[in-house]
Amino acid sequence: MKSDRQSMILEIINGENIETQEQLLDCLLTRGIRSTQATISRDIKQMHLIKEPVGQGVYKYAVSGNRTKLNFAEKLRTIFRESITSIEYAQNIVVVKTMPGLASAACAALDDMGVSFMLGSLAGDDTAFLVMKDAASAETFCEEIQEML
Secondary structure, three states: OHHHHHHHHHHHHHHOOOOOHHHHHHHHHHOOOOOOHHHHHHHHHHOOEEEEEEEOOEEEEEEOOOHHHHHHHHHHHHHHHHHEEEEEEEOOEEEEEEOOOOHHHHHHHHHHHOOOOEEEEEEOOOEEEEEEOOHHHHHHHHHHHHHHO
């Protein structure tokens, strides 16, 4: 149902100038899809829709050019959160333990996050080593990740 609704939203915004969520709700209703404003709002966020100008102070919903990249980045973050079993540091080295086979995915997620103080990562099957700029960066990173988990 959700995928049908989101597909219909894409069809609607590609064919019409939709300025508001209320207009989008009306268009969905005329196509037989009942929904709420809150659901449409979540769909817009999940689909990374943006409002772009069409001229004379009017804006319409459109698909973001970064949509694929944003969806991929969010999937990597989910993998990262779900795969880590423990994280510790010694000096400027962070050791990340993951479920078997997921260390590489965790490192890919970290690389995508653009951690400025991470110099590099190396992944095995269930363990990843991260080299940070200094011990303080390693400690801060571990604390942030433990909060996220």
